[in-house]
Amino acid sequence: MFAFEPLERPPMRRLAALALVPLIAAQAPTPVKPKTPSEITASAPRTDWREIAAEDLLVFELRGGKKVVMQLAPDFAPVHVANIRALAKAGWWNGSAIYRVQDNYVVQWGNNESDKPFPVGVVAQPPAEYARPAAGLAVTALGSPDSYASRAGFVNGWPVAFHDQEGVANLAHCYAMVGVGRGLSPDTGTGGELYTVIGHAPRHLDRNIAVVGRILQGMEHLTSLPRGTEALGFYKERSSDVPIVGAQLASDLPAAGRPRFEYLGGTSFDAYLHARKNRQDDFFIRPAGGADLCNINVPVRPVPAA
C-alpha cells in the first residue's frame, strides 16, 4: 500500500462499490471519456517513470519486521540529509523508537539524544535549510491558487511552494512528508528526530523547519498507531513506544534485496495532474477545476520486475 497511490474510488455505498466490477465488465467501451487519473498512471510509458536513487531511500524496520521506506530530498536539505545518511551508516537508529503520535498532525521518532551521542560526521547545528533558491528548479505548475505561497507545483515529483518575492522555494508539509524535529531557534535540528505528517497538511510549518523527505511505503504502519494520550501526543509510558529495529540506506543493502521505487513524470504526470483537477470518473458529477498542492498525490510505485 502506497502513501501516494492514486485514490480512485470515492465513498460509494458498499453494494454499489462491490457491484462495480461486473458493471464495468458488462459495459460497452466508451472511448470518448477522458482517462481517469488511475488509467493514466496504469498506461504511462516506462519512459515517464523516474527511478529514485538507492542512496535516497532509507528503510526503517519496525518491531515485527514492518518496513517503512522513506525517500530523502538532498536537493532541498543537503546537510540534514547528509546527517541522516551518516546516522544510518553508523547504526544510530538501532534501538530507537516512535514516541509521539498526535492525531491529525504527526508521528515522531528518534533517540533520546542526550543518552546517545551522535556519531562522528554528524553536523550538530546544520544551516536552516527551510527553503532554497528557486532558481534552477524545473517545475510543473499546479495551476491553482495556493494559500501559503505565490505559486505551487512539482519538482522531480516533490510538492513545492514558491515565494517569488524572496526567490525561494520549499518542500510543502503535505501528508507523508518528513521533517526534522528541532528545539527553539537557533536550533535547526540534526535529523536524529524525524516526524511525518499523518493528517491535513500543516503548511504553517513550511519554512519553519527542515523538510527532508517523504514516506513512500509503510505509511499505514505509522498512521494506524494508537494516539498518544499526553500533551502533544507523546506516549505516556516508555513501554508504549514502538521500537525501531534499525534503518539502512537502500544503497547499503545487497543489490538483490534493495527496494526500488519510481515516480511518475513527463507528459504522463502532466495528464495525471490535469485529470486530478478535473475528475470525470463516473462517480463525479462536478469536476473541481482545480486542486490544492497536497491533494495531488504524485504516483509512486515499486519498479516493476523487468
Place this chain on the structure above:
Amino acid sequence: MFAFEPLERPPMRRLAALALVPLIAAQAPTPVKPKTPSEITASAPRTDWREIAAEDLLVFELRGGKKVVMQLAPDFAPVHVANIRALAKAGWWNGSAIYRVQDNYVVQWGNNESDKPFPVGVVAQPPAEYARPAAGLAVTALGSPDSYASRAGFVNGWPVAFHDQEGVANLAHCYAMVGVGRGLSPDTGTGGELYTVIGHAPRHLDRNIAVVGRILQGMEHLTSLPRGTEALGFYKERSSDVPIVGAQLASDLPAAGRPRFEYLGGTSFDAYLHARKNRQDDFFIRPAGGADLCNINVPVRPVPAA
C-alpha cells in the same frame, strides 16, 4: 481528545519539548507578544462559546464502549440529516459496522442495506444536497485564496466554500467531516452509510456528495484502525469489521448523561483565525500570513461544568 483541538506545539525535539514547561515558568512575562491560538481559546469569554443543540449530536458506541460523537449539519443537508436522525431513533445502527479504512482518505461505516431495510420515515432518494444557496449565511471570511472555490470561510463553526458565480455554498471535505456514501448518480445516498475524512482534505469530493456533519470526539478511535487491505481500503474478511453497538441522538439520552459541546465564535474566533494565519509562538520564525480552510481547526470542547 478532540478532532478540533488546536495543535499548538510543532514537532520539537523531545528534550526541548519536555523542557518547555520549566522554561516558560522561569521566563519573565512578555506582555507585548500577541496571544497564541491556544491562549486565545483558553481565555475566550463564555459568551463567545456557542453550544451545539442536543438534536445535532449523534453518539456512536463502538465495541468496547468507545464513543464517537458526531455533529449533524441540518442547515446544509436537511433531508439527509433527517434520515440519519430517523435511523438512530429506529435503532438501525445497532449491529452495524466499520468496514472500510483507506489510508489518507476515509473510514466508512454502516449496514448492508439490502439485508436491513430502512425504517418507515427514511427518504430513499433524498435531493442532491451537495450545496445550498449562499444567501443568508453569516460568514467569517478565511481571507486566503482557496484552490476549489471563489472564497472560503466559517459559518457557525463550519468550514464552508463559496461559489459566487452560482450563488451556492458547501461544507468542505476537511479532516473529520462526515459525508454520505452513495452509488453512481442519480443515487444521492440515504445516510445509512457514512464516512469521515482521515487524511488530507479530499476537496475534489465537494459538491459531489452530501456532507452531513463532522466528528467532534473519538476521532482517534477511527483514525487508528488497521487499514483495509482490499481495494479501496475495504476489510478483506467480515471478521475484521469493527462492530458498532448502536447510535443515539444526545436529545434522546437522559439529560444527565448527555454529551454537550460548544464551539468558538464571536470576536474570539476572529482573533483565533488571525493568530492561526500568523503564528507568532516562540517556535515560529516565519508566520505564514495565510492558511487554507481545512488547516484552521475550529475550536470545539465539552461544555465546562457550571
